[in-house]
Amino acid sequence: MPLGTLDRTPPPFFKQGPSALSKLMVCSALALFLMVADARFKITQPVRSAMATVLFPVQWLAMRPVLGVRTVQDYFTSLSTALQNEEAARRKLVMQSQRANQVEQLTLENNQLRKLLQLRDRLNTTTQTAEVLYDAADPYTRKVIIDKGMAQHIEPGSPVIDESGVLGQVTRVHPLISEITLVTDTEQAIPVINTRTGVRGITYGDAGRYGSGGLELRYMAANADVQPGDLLTTSGVDGVYPPGIPVAKVARVERRADSAFAKIVCHPQARVDGARHVMVLRPLLSQIPPRPAPEDPAPVVRRGRK
Known part of the structure; x- marks a missing residue:
């Protein structure tokens, strides 16, 4: 047999590609580059939005059985529980x-006092x-997804409430859905x-310390007048949350x-573990007129002595 007809390539068993250390270094460098690029230039935000839009029909179909089970469970609620809920609702209504x-x-008196003091009307x-x-899906955060997004003019930073109090804040908006960070999230x-x-x-x-969901009122002096049962509401000084919305009770x-x-240690007023219908508010900061630019001082004309 002529030597030219022999295959001198090594068998597949002896073939070796890049070493495992080289692959690890390349992948680590690529991951670091993507993280820095995303933090500085937000290159993955369009990708996230596109994926969220494409996967929305799949998520919608996947949620149908869950919603069906919820409907069946609500239908087969016992009569005693329904009567108790009705009685509690009647007491709350009274x-x-x-x-x-x-x-x-009180509203009439408040309006008269504000006009008397010439104060600005409250924002609607x-x-x-x-x-x-x-x-x-992230187990290290407390977030939920709602069915409204850019198409419904949802803005990042908008406060979210339920029937009991503040639930959280919009932290990410996609075309058809939005991500809500709950008040019990560490951030x-x-x-x-x-x-x-x-x-x-x-x-x-x-949330990580006090079970399924908790809050902590920090940086209060040891002799501060705070007692269990005190109600904490939004102050409105941050320009995001309207004032007077219940947030938590001191536990x-x-x-x-x-x-x-x-x-x-405080317990949130909103149903952070079971909210189904919520209300998204517009941030107050977007309704406040911009601060006027400072006027240039008039030039000072100096006259020389004669």
Whole structure:
């Protein structure tokens, strides 16, 4: 057999490509480059929006069985539970009717006082209703997805509430859906005011420490007048949340001698674990007129001595 007809290539068993260390270095460098590019230039935002738009029909179909099961469960709710809910709703309605009888008179007095003091009228916040589709897949964050997006003029940073209080804030908007970060997420902070004492503070999400969902009122002095049961509402000083919306109730106050601050644990008022229908508000900052530009000072003309 002529030597030219022999295949001198090594068998596949002996073929070797790049080493594992080389692959690891290349992949690590590529990942680092993509993270830096995304942080500086937001190159993945269009990709995320496109993928969210393409996957929305699949998500919609996948949610149909879940919604069907929910419908069946709601249908087979026991009669005793329904009667208890009706009784609780009646008591709440009576309390709200009593408060409503006072609201008209208080509103009239408030308008008269504001006109007397020549104060600016309060901003009217526009709202949109939305439905919670599902929880976000990231186990390290507290986020939900709603069925409204850019097509419905949802803006990033918009506050989200339910029937009980502040639920969270819009942190990412896609063409057809939006991502809501709940108040119990560790990255959420809301300026609040204690309705009993009028003292302002800031609540931070602390879901990892206090079970399924909790808040912490931080940086309050150890001798601060805070008691369990105090209601915390939005103060409105951040330009995002309208003032007066319930945020949380103080559950526990721990004052330690080795710390200058008290440890104040709060429970959110909103249903962070079971909200289904929510309301998206327009941020107050987008309704405030821009600050006027400073005027240039008039030139000073100096006259020389004769």
